[in-house]
Amino acid sequence: MKNLFLVLAVLLLPFTTNAQDSKGPTFGQGIFDRVGKDSTWGMEIGARMQLLSIAQWDKAEDGGLTNPEQNFLVRRARLKFDGFAYSPKLRYKIELGLSNRDISGATEFTANAPRYIYDAVVMWNFYDNFELWFGQTKLPGNIERVISSGNLQQVDRSLLNSRFNIDRDLGFQLRHHFELTEKFLIREKLAFSQGEGRNVVSGNLGGHQYTARLELLPFGSFTDESEYSGSALKREEKPKLMLAATYDTNQNAVKSRSNQGAYMRSDVGFFETDINTLFIDAMFKYQGFSFMAEYAQRTADDPVAKNSDGSPTGDIVQVGEGLNLQTGYLFKSNWEISGRFTNIDMDKDLAALNRQKQYTMGLSKYIVGHKLKVQTDVSYLSADTGIDELMARLQLELHF
Numbered sequence: 001m002k003n004l005f006l007v008l009a010v011l012l013l014p015f016t017t018n019a020q021d022s023k024g025p026t027f028g029q030g031i032f033d034r035v036g037k038d039s040t041w042g043m044e045i046g047a048r049m050q051l052l053s054i055a056q057w058d059k060a061e062d063g064g065l066t067n068p069e070q071n072f073l074v075r076r077a078r079l080k081f082d083g084f085a086y087s088p089k090l091r092y093k094i095e096l097g098l099s100n101r102d103i104s105g106a107t108e109f110t111a112n113a114p115r116y117i118y119d120a121v122v123m124w125n126f127y128d129n130f131e132l133w134f135g136q137t138k139l140p141g142n143i144e145r146v147i148s149s150g151n152l153q154q155v156d157r158s159l160l161n162s163r164f165n166i167d168r169d170l171g172f173q174l175r176h177h178f179e180l181t182e183k184f185l186i187r188e189k190l191a192f193s194q195g196e197g198r199n200v201v202s203g204n205l206g207g208h209q210y211t212a213r214l215e216l217l218p219f220g221s222f223t224d225e226s227e228y229s230g231s232a233l234k235r236e237e238k239p240k241l242m243l244a245a246t247y248d249t250n251q252n253a254v255k256s257r258s259n260q261g262a263y264m265r266s267d268v269g270f271f272e273t274d275i276n277t278l279f280i281d282a283m284f285k286y287q288g289f290s291f292m293a294e295y296a297q298r299t300a301d302d303p304v305a306k307n308s309d310g311s312p313t314g315d316i317v318q319v320g321e322g323l324n325l326q327t328g329y330l331f332k333s334n335w336e337i338s339g340r341f342t343n344i345d346m347d348k349d350l351a352a353l354n355r356q357k358q359y360t361m362g363l364s365k366y367i368v369g370h371k372l373k374v375q376t377d378v379s380y381l382s383a384d385t386g387i388d389e390l391m392a393r394l395q396l397e398l399h400f
Helices: 002-016 159-164 223-228
Strands: 032-035 041-059 065-085 087-097 117-127 130-138 168-179 185-193 209-217 236-253 255-257 260-263 273-287 289-300 304-306 312-316 320-330 335-346 355-368 372-383 389-399
Touching: 159 289, 159 320, 159 335, 223 236, 223 273
Parallel strands: none
Antiparallel strands: 032 041, 041 065, 041 389, 065 087, 087 117, 117 130, 130 168, 168 185, 185 209, 209 236, 236 273, 255 260, 273 289, 289 320, 304 312, 320 335, 335 355, 355 372, 372 389
């Protein structure tokens, strides 16, 4: 932790020496925004935090509520550095997580160190509409995961995302876009990655991960790329729609959720199997109305991990499918009501996670867009195996 603060102090030093001589950006546009004298580099530094309160109850047999639980926590605390180096065509992004939830997950595969780094990626626009990415960042997976946690429509992401998302990894990405007609925009995204998630330093244990995503925008671009932002804050004057599909295959994967979840160990090392994930999603916005839909499916060549003699190890690949539907309406007062339905249908071998349905109603007040907002929601979880639950959450987001 001491080394982290030393690094941050060195990074911030150039921006603090002349603080009295210059004014910073407007609220929500970063803490500092500087460009070199010869315009060969630029950097913007931002910070944000989410303060969350959760209350949860189990549903009793008589229909009442029992086993109350309550928790306050710093859900997220992040620092972000982005800009360009040498040329505006060569961009970079660094994002660090500081809360306990952000950095948790230290293992022998991360050198037993906290996982501070979320993004460390360089993006090179090397030709026309082609861009090459190298480093650690989000893979082009389901839309809900790619939307920043600071730009969500409700307090947090859905159960579909927690069960199926492919999150971040280290490797290369190639991105391209073109206009099929004057308004019909098409984007293609390809990724080749290590396949074991973020901050892994132990080397590749299984095979590699390959991801392809295709996005169709028949009515043209959303305002300020708001297809990757919750709510209809841009109040599109004309209907905007994005239809997309992602296919991801992780060859010889050694973790129970592709590049996420627990490592699957056997008596001779690690159990390996090919894991495939399909996402189909859509985003629609018009004036104050928004609608998002996601479908996810995960399969595996052999979902039951085995030892060398064929006996099961107890680890199981989390295969199954999920559906998430979410909608909201933003009033002119910047109050928004939203609703979400999520259905999870895991494989029958995953008894604890077999079938779940969650219904969520949300209320948000956007004070300065997503940069300063208060959100609350109430969720009812119905499980085929287990106890139904009621959950209420309240969260403050502050983003400089």
